[in-house]
Amino acid sequence: MKPAACGGWGVVEFLIAIALGLLITLLGSGLLVASSSNYRNHSDNAWLADGGRYALSVIGQAVRHGAYVNWDSEVAAEEPETASVAGLDAASISRNAEGISDPLPPVAHGSDVLALRFAGADDGATINCAGFAVPAGVRGWSIFYVAADAGGEPELRCKYRGAAGWGADAVVRGVESFQVLYGVDTDVPPDGVPNTYVNATAVTAADAWKRVCSVKLALLLRGAFNSRADTVPGRFDLFGPAYADAHPEDVGVRVAEASLPAAEKLRARRVFSLTVALRNRDG
Template sequence: MKAACRGWGMVEFLIAIALGLLVTLLGSGLLIASGSNFRNHSDNAWLGDGGRYALQVMAQAIRQGAYSNWDSELAPPAFTPSVDGLDAASISRSTDGISKPLPPVANGSDVLALRFSGSGVGANGDGSVVNCGGFGVAGEARGWSIFYVGADAGGEPELRCKYRSASGWGGDAIVRGVDSFQVLYGIDTDTPADGVPNTYLNATAVRALDAWARVCSVKLALLLHGERNTRADTVDMRFDLFGAAYSEAHGGDQGVRVVEGSLPPAQRLRARRMFSMTVALRNRDG
């Protein structure tokens, strides 16, 4: 007698569907997690490249700051100080220098302005001295390299370089995704001056002491974020751009401490990276 052939029953069929859905769900979760990890890794790589490039551009401008062209007929004492700045402010691309501050962008980010002598004749000099935009500065002029944070057309904060070329004032973006850009100035308080900073102050304190001519180094700190929420963790991190001790002692200095919990929810779980550097001026004023 031949055995009867049997197919799947309803219960078996439902169990098979449930197991298939479970496997699909697990696979989808792994795929989503893998994609998120890839985007987070990509954002971190971009942050590393962008942050290093921004510091390189600013460091070059700072080292060039206070450069005096002794072949020029203009004597250095006739110049204004080579370093200037603003706390918790922004500026326009088209206004003269930093003469017209605007409300701050990105957690009270600062403004750093550097001036230096040019070299050569003609509209762009001999090309040996350039501003942060890459334009040459002539010997009879004084160049500007100004760094500040502004918002692009989509509202994303970006670090910009402002300069004056032969055609007028202009500005270019250096890196996007700025949470905070902070600057401290190393002041040489010794008499006679020895070119070594004794204390670091923000722009407001330097201006109150009328000590711009005594600035001999600049301390930079930059906090950048990625384009989207890609972190798997949900921990609210804290970033002290000049260290926790400075943040605790200078609570009124906006932007030196950034806490993710105070940011909009759409920004809290983005990849973040902090960059810092201290750069000495090649020359001193006065």
């Protein structure tokens, strides 16, 4: 009687099984990488939406506080003599220096500096950009500028003067560009309606800071990783292509991904913009 044949895999079957296993592993790894990249991109975009909305909310509130005059204060008659808004183009500032008196080289595509002043009040109704109340008889400051954090990532900061001196807190990270235009009322007599929007350099040249009646600002935020699936370089015009074409000297109003380092080209990006009227000082 013949012995029963032993079952098992031959060399050929074993090699085929290994090849199929490697193929499945490769496909699974590709799906995992794609899923991880999509998750990061989705997470970055969600973070951009939250960060952009928060930054606009903080700056918008500060602009609306700008030009506030406490008419019950003893120094109310002096307050309207000082411009309530000021700014610098393509600059940063020191955390501890007085106001914007110590300009530093710009950070993140020539980002600007926006400074707002307002009167304090004893009822706690006026607060600076850090959320601290400004008492009556004191001129409050809310100053926004871009600086690099400890890891080198550009962030929008809020600078203010507190009881212990000047300080600054981060508002949002990943600020690729922060740009500001000022609505100037050129009518004689002024009617409180902006006739043109220009940058800080033009306002200073025209000695027109007291005629600024609104502020237009734009933020370009970026995610933390190269998480985009597309590889087509984009272009971001913070105030629209018409303004960027007409003002090539205004650094930072146009950011082209093609000119960025490879480690930053494929990050999620989004522009946030806001136009806010300053308070009517006579109201």
